[in-house]
Amino acid sequence: MDLINFEATELRLGLPGSTDEQPEIKSTPSPVKTNKRSSSKMDSSVPDEQDSSRSPPAKTQVVGWPPVRSYRKNILQGKKSEPESGSGMYVKVSMDGAPYLRKVDLKVYKGYGELMKGLQEMFKCIVGLYSEMEGYKSEYAPTYEDKDGDWMLVGDVPWDMFLTSCTRLRIMKSCDVIES
Amino acid sequence: MDPNLKKPKLVDRVDSVATGGDPCESTRVCRFPDDVLERVLSLIDSHKDRSSVSLVCKEWYNAERWSRRHVFIGNCYSVSPEIVAARFPRIRSVTLKGKPRFSDFNLVPEDWGADVHPWLCVFSTVYPFLEELRLKRMAVSDESLEFLATNFKGFKALSLLSCDGFSTDGLKAIATHCKNLTELDIQENGIDDLGGHWLSCFPESFTSLEILNFASLNSEVSFDALEKLVSRCKSLRVLKVNRNISLDQLQKLLLHCPLLTELGTGTFMQEVISGPVTEFKNMFSNCKNLVTLSGLWDATPLYLPVIYTACARLTFLNLSYATLRSDELTNLLYHCKSLRRLWFDIYTLPSKCALVFEILECKEKEKGIMVTLFKISDEIGDKGLEAVGSCCPLLEELRVFPADPFDQEIFLGVTESGFVSVSRGCPKLRYVLYFCRQMTNAAVATIAQNCPDFTHFRLCIMNPGQPDYLTKEPMDEAFGSIVKACTKLQRLAISGLLTDRTFEYIGKYAKNLETLSVAFAGSSDLGMEYVLKGCMKLKKLEIRDCPFGNAALLSGLTKYESMRSLWMSACNVTMNGCQMLAKERPRLNVEVMRDDEGNDDGQAHKVYVYRSVAGPRKDAPPFVLTL
Numbered sequence: 001m002d003l004i005n006f007e008a009t010e011l012r013l014g015l016p017g018s019t020d021e022q023p024e025i026k027s028t029p030s031p032v033k034t035n036k037r038s039s040s041k042m043d044s045s046v047p048d049e050q051d052s053s054r055s056p057p058a059k060t061q062v063v064g065w066p067p068v069r070s071y072r073k074n075i076l077q078g079k080k081s082e083p084e085s086g087s088g089m090y091v092k093v094s095m096d097g098a099p100y101l102r103k104v105d106l107k108v109y110k111g112y113g114e115l116m117k118g119l120q121e122m123f124k125c126i127v128g129l130y131s132e133m134e135g136y137k138s139e140y141a142p143t144y145e146d147k148d149g150d151w152m153l154v155g156d157v158p159w160d161m162f163l164t165s166c167t168r169l170r171i172m173k174s175c176d177v178i179e180s
Numbered sequence: 181m182d183p184n185l186k187k188p189k190l191v192d193r194v195d196s197v198a199t200g201g202d203p204c205e206s207t208r209v210c211r212f213p214d215d216v217l218e219r220v221l222s223l224i225d226s227h228k229d230r231s232s233v234s235l236v237c238k239e240w241y242n243a244e245r246w247s248r249r250h251v252f253i254g255n256c257y258s259v260s261p262e263i264v265a266a267r268f269p270r271i272r273s274v275t276l277k278g279k280p281r282f283s284d285f286n287l288v289p290e291d292w293g294a295d296v297h298p299w300l301c302v303f304s305t306v307y308p309f310l311e312e313l314r315l316k317r318m319a320v321s322d323e324s325l326e327f328l329a330t331n332f333k334g335f336k337a338l339s340l341l342s343c344d345g346f347s348t349d350g351l352k353a354i355a356t357h358c359k360n361l362t363e364l365d366i367q368e369n370g371i372d373d374l375g376g377h378w379l380s381c382f383p384e385s386f387t388s389l390e391i392l393n394f395a396s397l398n399s400e401v402s403f404d405a406l407e408k409l410v411s412r413c414k415s416l417r418v419l420k421v422n423r424n425i426s427l428d429q430l431q432k433l434l435l436h437c438p439l440l441t442e443l444g445t446g447t448f449m450q451e452v453i454s455g456p457v458t459e460f461k462n463m464f465s466n467c468k469n470l471v472t473l474s475g476l477w478d479a480t481p482l483y484l485p486v487i488y489t490a491c492a493r494l495t496f497l498n499l500s501y502a503t504l505r506s507d508e509l510t511n512l513l514y515h516c517k518s519l520r521r522l523w524f525d526i527y528t529l530p531s532k533c534a535l536v537f538e539i540l541e542c543k544e545k546e547k548g549i550m551v552t553l554f555k556i557s558d559e560i561g562d563k564g565l566e567a568v569g570s571c572c573p574l575l576e577e578l579r580v581f582p583a584d585p586f587d588q589e590i591f592l593g594v595t596e597s598g599f600v601s602v603s604r605g606c607p608k609l610r611y612v613l614y615f616c617r618q619m620t621n622a623a624v625a626t627i628a629q630n631c632p633d634f635t636h637f638r639l640c641i642m643n644p645g646q647p648d649y650l651t652k653e654p655m656d657e658a659f660g661s662i663v664k665a666c667t668k669l670q671r672l673a674i675s676g677l678l679t680d681r682t683f684e685y686i687g688k689y690a691k692n693l694e695t696l697s698v699a700f701a702g703s704s705d706l707g708m709e710y711v712l713k714g715c716m717k718l719k720k721l722e723i724r725d726c727p728f729g730n731a732a733l734l735s736g737l738t739k740y741e742s743m744r745s746l747w748m749s750a751c752n753v754t755m756n757g758c759q760m761l762a763k764e765r766p767r768l769n770v771e772v773m774r775d776d777e778g779n780d781d782g783q784a785h786k787v788y789v790y791r792s793v794a795g796p797r798k799d800a801p802p803f804v805l806t807l
Contacts (some may be wrong), residue, residue, distance in 0.1 A: 062644065063285075063286060063287065064282065064285030064286050064287045064724070065285070065644065065699070066582060066615060066640055066642045067284070067285050067640060067697075067699075068285070068581065068582065068615075069284045069285070069342065069368055070284070070286065070370070071342075071368040071369075071396060072368070072500070072581065075501055
């Protein structure tokens, strides 16, 4: 599940110290005073080099910190990006005006064309992809919610990228899309 | 029978004064015949006890070395294979550890060393009947595995943990040639996974396997081969499969191994169950001896109840690869009354509704919203821990891993209150590994009071140098309370904002401490000096990113030979300081690792000091300088 996109409330999600307006959770600057150089492997600043208004390297990647073995680190990354592992990549599909939702297995389709056909059959409507020159050819436009919680028009990104970022689909009326 | 003949007495030559009587007689050693002594000593397993035994006198030293079957080498460079072979002629089992522990966290460059091959070469001539090899943080190649498989006819048990340099081809050699293999335990290695064919290499005539763990391998193995293997190995008691094994497949496997004591499942999620549901639900009822359960990848509330029948007997539950919400965890733990060891991570996702609700409620206090968001998600994690505290009174070991330590956007975790809940409900806790984002001195003091039996206390506050989040003070008192209350403490890992005071406490109170891990802590050389002076039993000290310099390093001059090793990286130590240490202590190997830039600023960026009877390394790569 994705966390809600909070743009409407003008908040940003992130760890403490990621913006300047979080005085409660700012930690005091690290007392570590070292006169060493950063190791070449450290791709970001070291505690004593940061200015005092920012917290020590929680956000920045300190090499080997927190002390978690690479194997476990990879597992955790895997968990995050595959909520539906193994067989099938089922996402919910809603259509404006339809009383209930459906689910489609994105892995079954080889590209956008097939996906559109599949959706059309499911909802018995004409769904088309938007094109800059010709505008909408059809009454409905497919949109999807990505992992960041943003609603995007289907078709902009390569299919493989779409597969990994799409979390649900919504078939909107084309007129609604243009207005927003 | 001559009545003047003294009955043989076992006299400790060192303590001849106690025998009294004629001085000449008191220095004569009356002893058991050698084979009796050896017989008695063969019952001693602990390598520490055996070390003590060997120091008593020459007879005991000899009896001990002939009777030793298992040798433990904590640092592969502290001794050479030739020296080991010369001292212990009858070894059947070897445990060998290589790289410094911080290599697990990418602080040691590749090709540093710890190659197992030279050891295998010597062992092949001296211990042709070697049965067991357990390697940790060693460099192992496919050639070495093939050498092992083909040169040791009776080889039985191979365990590889956190090793690297080999591929599944090496496993093929083991499976093909080791006719008497009882154990194959492959855990968390840097392995080149070229496919699952290795499993199919066990011949049809092979039936001796008792332990099989390939949970950490990614490639799919042939299920047919696995099923056949499991069904013909009647003594199989430990089976840990990888994620590719489905629930249906697991069900089939379980039918073949009713003797199983430890199980690692594959993926615990499936769209459709193929067989009858009742059989599926009773999948675990066959395994009456199951005490350890792990795996549970992708477990969902739908299928998790299947394990409830087995839960009552479980003593070790490893959920660190499962993705459980705290309510699922609570339901599960409710059934696990016998649990002694629990590992999990808090990968709990608050439902969208709950989050929105809280956001709307907090809209007035906009500044507080970020804090509240953290609070909500951490509280959810804490709920899982409350369940632990209330359901598992026998718990001795708890490991809580971070949900996703490297992702900036996901802020899930646990707080200090979760830890306190556990400590209240589980007074028998002795081993804790706890990753969190915030902690307070007061909470840790409470925890120390509740659980005075800690032997291993590893607290990782993930933000380096973070103070007590309520009082903003350093976390000195937290660790002070631990070392004061927990007199049996053997291992300690500290974190958070820490001054020299922490180390003063450690040096003063942690008299049984053997391993100390320090990062981003301390104010001056005094910190390290306190520890080196005070911790009598210290064996391993690993330090990174602390302001300890040459004075601190050299304060341990007389100490390091009684320790296994010292690691210092990103501290204030210079080449001069290291050279001085090396000069004063020729029986230590003082190694400095140069960083990539080869910058000559006189700093010693990574220092590894260890005692050795084998002299300086002969296989050191160019970036390792032995002083």
